[in-house]
Amino acid sequence: MSNLWIAVALITLASAWMLFNCIRALGKLDRPVRLIGRDGIRFPDGVLIAWGDMEENVYYAQSYMGLPILKMVQIKTTLAKPRVKKLRVAALAMDSDEYMALCDSYSQGGGAPAAR
Numbered sequence: 054m055s056n057l058w059i060a061v062a063l064i065t066l067a068s069a070w071m072l073f074n075c076i077r078a079l080g081k082l083d084r085p086v087r088l089i090g091r092d093g094i095r096f097p098d099g100v101l102i103a104w105g106d107m108e109e110n111v112y113y114a115q116s117y118m119g120l121p122i123l124k125m126v127q128i129k130t131t132l133a134k135p136r137v138k139k140l141r142v143a144a145l146a147m148d149s150d151e152y153m154a155l156c157d158s159y160s161q162g163g164g165a166p167a168a169r
Contacts, residue, residue, distance in 0.1 A: 087126070087140060091159055094128065096140060104160040106130045112142075112149035126152070 088095040093103040109129040115122045124145060128138045145152070 087142070089155060089159055091162065094156075096138060100135065100138065102128055102130055102132070102135075102138060106132050110153075110156055112152045114149055 095101045111127045113125045
């Protein structure tokens with residue numbers, strides 16, 4: 054019987070932790086997750102990866118039966134630290150083609166491409 058209570062306590066703690074993280078994320082809605090500009094891509098932790106330091110910039114979008122499962126950007130760099138920088142971008146309102154076009158535009162010294 055005590056094993057059952059331990060299992061219930063662990064599930065309750067995990068649920069409370071997930072709820073805490075969801076509520077904590079609501080306080081960060083007014084801040085941009087990632088800034089794309091002429092100098093490179095700046096992440097929320099303050100890391101700036103310049104366009105010249107990027108070896109690979111990939112946008113992953115996976116879905117299962119039409120339901121989105123994962124949207125993530127992965128950047129491999131020539132820097133000693135970080136070698137690879139990953140960021141989940143589930144709320145990003147663009148697909149991989151739009152993201153890559155935006156990155157190409159900024160990396161070539163331009164600005165944001167004209168809206169369609």
